[in-house]
Amino acid sequence: MGDGADVDPVPGAEEVVGSLLEASHLAAPHEVPALVADHALRLGAQDPVLYLVDLEQSVLVPFTGPGQDVPHDDLPIDETVAGRAFRRVDVETQETGAGHGLRVWLPLLDGTDRLGVLGVLVPDRAALTAHGGLLELRLRRLAAAVAGVVVSRRRYGDTIVVARRRATMSLAGEIQWALLPPLTFGSRDVVVAAALEPAYEVAGDSVDYAVDEGRTCVAAFDAMGHGLASAQLAGLTVAAYRNARRDGRTLLETAREIDDTVLSVHGGRTFVTGVLAELDTDTGVLRWVCAGHPRPLLLRDGRVVRHLDDTVGVPFGVADDEGTGERGVGAVRLEPGDRVVLYSDGITEARSPNGTFFGLDRLVALLTRTEGDRLPPSETVRRVVRDLLVHQQGRLQDDATLLVVEWRRGHHTTLLPDPAPPRTP
Template sequence: MTAEQRADRSESFGEALLGEVLDRAHELPPHLIGPLVADVVERLGGRRPQVLLQDYGQLLLVPLPGDGLTDGEPQVIDDSEAGRCFLDAHPVELSEDDGVRVHLPLLDGGDQVGVMAVTLDSVDDHDRRILRRIAGLVADLLVTKHGYSDLFFGVRRREPMSVAAEIQWALLPPLAMIMPRVAVAGILEPAYDVAGDSFDYALNGDVLHVAMIDAMGHGLDAATMATVAIGSYRHARRAGTGLPEIYAFMDRAVADQFGPEHFVTAQMLQLDTTTGHLQWVNAGHPSPMLVRDHRVTLRLTGPTTLPVGFGGPQPQTSEMKLEPGDRLLCFTDGLIEEHKTGEDEFGEDLMIDWVNQLERTGRGIRAVARSLSHTLKRARGGHTTDDATLLLVEWRG
């Protein structure tokens, strides 16, 4: 191939902007992400850049501090353009007196890191393409730098957090994963004082693995037990064992560490994302609900065994075939056993009514999971004396 036949490899304007982020990313300290964003946005002709991160309670979008970034009050997710961008995971443009305010979702593997906002005099498709790609790189930076800095924890934390909650949040996978065939979204309450509830998932090839647990008790004891339960679940899962063997390994780990008076209820599932074939075992945990055609249609009942730590018999594996669009709602008992002041338990029937109402909105799985948790908390009168955790799994087919 002659020099004249080689493709043009000169740097375009867009490549130069993206290259600015890539070239500096490797050795960029976390606190300099903001100035880098501001510099790149300015070269694009933008102004008033903001990076907004979701708080732990999933109520607010909080501005990330940094030289060149615009300060401001946290924005309410349910009542702002930035919040609409965050919930729907789509750009939102708003005409203002001095130009167009563009909000872009910061997405990493489907998980919603936050929102990037910038004002331009006008916006065309070239601007949209470049901004979308810049937002993708910024999201990746936030995720990778998060592992070795407390900066982002501090921004997202809006009230004091218990030690037990610190442990649980460090244990969790991303709250959401959106992939072509399958999606997952979860939420923990109370966000700043959760202790014994946790969940885990992993997409290994075509198989989605999911676990939800509820360790007995409260505070550090419950958080420690949940850590052992999730750690042993991951160990057994990564060894390639089946669901009954995973239960047995978790059971031995909890019993050996904590003795016979301690236990963890657990639900473990495996979903073949190519066929929709679902398998699960239940260890004393509330049965998941199947949401089909935007309403709860059945409970995933079946044989159960004793909670993890009690040395129960080997669990029997239940199975069924999902249909495209089906959603599974996994939850802990705190979601339905909370009492209104002076009244009966909140109960499953009322929870199902709210699930059906929210499902009819047709919103994505992240928005539904978040809305369901917050709606149920309001319906309980704002009370959360026990952990109340939920996880939605959607098979897209």
């Protein structure tokens, strides 16, 4: 026998996760924090508190329910142990001092989409690792269940949505966030990670993707103008894209459908730039159509090896009598681990207060540095956006979008934490 591993220190603990999931079926969104706290306590973990990542992914925000008096402040992602657990997608610990126990931070994940962290107190490190790491294993499982509860409950009320906001959302931003898919997805074959800024005022920029058997489709759009009208145009464009994609249209047919839709509603008075791409996840062949948008970048082994500029057509919605010409379809075969980067001109043309452009060279340098550090695409995207906001001192003059697609077949990339150590028999 190993270290008394035959004696369960918390009888009934194996039923805690199941109990949480069952109780969540009848829980309203605002009841989630109390529900999580109750079940964490049943594992012997004290002072449980949920943190959700804010929309700008700069801080972790405490998520508390009615009547919960939890004196915790926002936690900067780049400066705290909790933030490190979020960034690295792994369990982190923190000595609290004065014999108050060990703070354990566990990432909350919806697949590979980082929702926030769960923080709990345990007596000490020995308690966490005793019995073959049984308590850590149970806390990991609890965190996985908590993430599922947060995702399922946020659809039924505003509590969880509002908890992530640290500023007033514009009406245009409200339209865009309702339209967006989850901004991170990961599987054994492909990873997609995206970010849009300014988070609370984004209007004309948008992204979309679909991961299906043997094929991953991604798109990035930049609708002309600003504010509500731009958001409406972006929404129309994304709807046309989804409709054509789901109908099985080719890339060129889909582009034509977007053209016709924008023209039929706006009569050639406005336009949308964009990139449509389709990745064969079995072979690694990427095909794309570029409509007046900045050329995507291809990264391999930490450096840009190609600008995908074989074919560049005019923006979507430009009237035929203005000479659209025929758009072409570019193609390239990726190698496992390659990353394709789609971005809007709101990144490269962002100006600092002294007028300096953020520029393509700076973007490329950031992308290569983060890939060299073997960061997952979601963290790469977050760090680029952080640097962009610093460059413009926190205030963007235009929408800025970044989307990274990585083909992973047979390639190792850190996406999820390593499994907890097994219990010693």
